[in-house]
Amino acid sequence: MVRVFLVEDYPAVSARLEAMLGAIAGVTLVGRAAAAEDATRTILADRPDAVVLDLKLAKGSGFDVLRAVQEQAPEIDVYVLSNLTGEPYRRRAALFGAREFFDKTTEFKRVRDLLAVRAAQTLD
Numbered sequence: 001m002v003r004v005f006l007v008e009d010y011p012a013v014s015a016r017l018e019a020m021l022g023a024i025a026g027v028t029l030v031g032r033a034a035a036a037e038d039a040t041r042t043i044l045a046d047r048p049d050a051v052v053l054d055l056k057l058a059k060g061s062g063f064d065v066l067r068a069v070q071e072q073a074p075e076i077d078v079y080v081l082s083n084l085t086g087e088p089y090r091r092r093a094a095l096f097g098a099r100e101f102f103d104k105t106t107e108f109k110r111v112r113d114l115l116a117v118r119a120a121q122t123l124d
Helices: 011-022 037-048 062-072 087-095 108-123
Strands: 002-007 026-034 049-055 077-083 102-103
Touching: 002 011, 002 037, 002 108, 011 037, 011 108, 026 037, 026 108, 037 049, 037 062, 049 062, 049 108, 062 077, 062 087, 077 108, 087 102, 102 108
Parallel strands: 002 026, 002 049, 049 077, 077 102
Antiparallel strands: none
C-alpha cells in the first residue's frame, strides 16, 4: 500500500485529486492539508510514502513544505503538482528535492499514472 498525503488549498482541485487517488488500487490517502505549517507538521509526524504538493498555498509556500520534508524525512517522495511551472520554479523544486514536477493544467493524470505504477510495484 502506498500512503499518500495531499497538500492543496483549492477545494475543487483537492476534491478531484482525492477522487483520482481513491480510484488507484494500492493507494490510500492518509491526510490532507491546505496550509504549509499544517502540512509540514502532519507529514513529519505521520511519515507517508508520498506527498502530492502544490507550491502556491493560501497560507505559506509549498517550497517551505518541500524543504522541511526533504531535510527531516528524505525517504518521503514529494511530487509537485502546480500551476507555477516556469523553469525557475522547476529548478528550485528540484534543488529542494522534489521527485517529479507536474503542470497542474496539462499533467494532472501523470500523477495518477506514476502513483498507480508505484502501487503496482508494492503489490507484487
